[in-house]
Amino acid sequence: MLTRYSALIFAAGLAFMLFVLFSGLPLGAPGMVVGQAVLDRAPAEVGAANIVTAVVLGYRGIDTMGELAILFAAATAIGLVLGRSRGSRHCPPAIQPGGFILRAGNDMLFPLLLVVGLYIILHGHLTPGGGFQGGVVLAAAFVLPVLARPTDMPSHAAMAWIEGLAGAAFILTGMAALAYDRAFLAPLLGTGEMGALVSAGTLPILYLAVGLKVGAELASLLLSLTEEGGD
Amino acid sequence: MTEFTLYTFLAASLGLIAIGIGGVILSRNLFRIVLALSIAEAGGNLLLVLIGFRHDAIAPIIEPGRALTTMVDSIPQAMVLTSIVIGAGVQALALALAIRARASYGTLDMGIMRARMEADINRVAGAESAASLHAPASSSTLLTERKA
Numbered sequence: 300m301l302t303r304y305s306a307l308i309f310a311a312g313l314a315f316m317l318f319v320l321f322s323g324l325p326l327g328a329p330g331m332v333v334g335q336a337v338l339d340r341a342p343a344e345v346g347a348a349n350i351v352t353a354v355v356l357g358y359r360g361i362d363t364m365g366e367l368a369i370l371f372a373a374a375t376a377i378g379l380v381l382g383r384s385r386g387s388r389h390c391p392p393a394i395q396p397g398g399f400i401l402r403a404g405n406d407m408l409f410p411l412l413l414v415v416g417l418y419i420i421l422h423g424h425l426t427p428g429g430g431f432q433g434g435v436v437l438a439a440a441f442v443l444p445v446l447a448r449p450t451d452m453p454s455h456a457a458m459a460w461i462e463g464l465a466g467a468a469f470i471l472t473g474m475a476a477l478a479y480d481r482a483f484l485a486p487l488l489g490t491g492e493m494g495a496l497v498s499a500g501t502l503p504i505l506y507l508a509v510g511l512k513v514g515a516e517l518a519s520l521l522l523s524l525t526e527e528g529g530d
Numbered sequence: 531m532t533e534f535t536l537y538t539f540l541a542a543s544l545g546l547i548a549i550g551i552g553g554v555i556l557s558r559n560l561f562r563i564v565l566a567l568s569i570a571e572a573g574g575n576l577l578l579v580l581i582g583f584r585h586d587a588i589a590p591i592i593e594p595g596r597a598l599t600t601m602v603d604s605i606p607q608a609m610v611l612t613s614i615v616i617g618a619g620v621q622a623l624a625l626a627l628a629i630r631a632r633a634s635y636g637t638l639d640m641g642i643m644r645a646r647m648e649a650d651i652n653r654v655a656g657a658e659s660a661a662s663l664h665a666p667a668s669s670s671t672l673l674t675e676r677k678a
Contacts, residue, residue: 310552334603373619
């Protein structure tokens, strides 16, 4: 009981301390030294209408690659922890197939989710969204059939292929810049016309690779969690 | 957005962080700890976006044909994008570990799990532990049942 009260007091004190610290910040009017420089230079240098995409892929592409590596490490670790090799229970027979509404809804939603996910990925340099957000929608599109028809799971091998090819495409696009004496992952192919679908150079290609990789990664991750949770 | 709304958001984000940390300390259930972590993470993300906010600015998206105005800081937003993705990976890994712990010890409760873990360690070491005297009678019988 004492632990509970002291934990509550600790959390409240922490909140108070953080509030006092952060209320001293210039909220609503930040300094924006780097931010203003990015806003000034990004339209001419990168050509993406969405400045956040210009930052994520143009100015800190290596960070994004590290982010993908973290996601890959998490998926690998989950495969390691859940250990699919031990015991060959592919699909627990206790799971019964989804009802009619779930199956019909799945059939209607699957193409829509694919279109929305690919739209979000391909317009990542123009509108809010991008590879990570669209990739999550794609993963949802591929996890929904698992709920509706648990008996026929999508294969892990196909997911692993998509994921590996997308990751290789990301790195190869980055290395193509080296051939032109540019930095690794520097945007190529010019900037194009601002706001057009084909613009911002290699950024849409990079975001497509990111989207496919994130989608395949999250889908296979959810699948392995589902398979293990079946017992 | 007025000053009042801004400070409400600040209080909300810090409150989410405090609720999450309090939940991590207070809960004994592993699944609730994972949920509490994700609440704290949401608070941190909200705080980061809030730091980049400007009163007189629009979202950092250029529309062709519109005059350039000031925009909010896009760097915290890009950072939050990274943080959300990493948070998803961390949550999935934590869930996988919780699933594994439940498969091994038959419970998600930290207290019971610790008792069973200590009993296991003592059994492997061949030591008659003092801790097993304090353990509830049910946990030792459950352990023998599981072994049998």
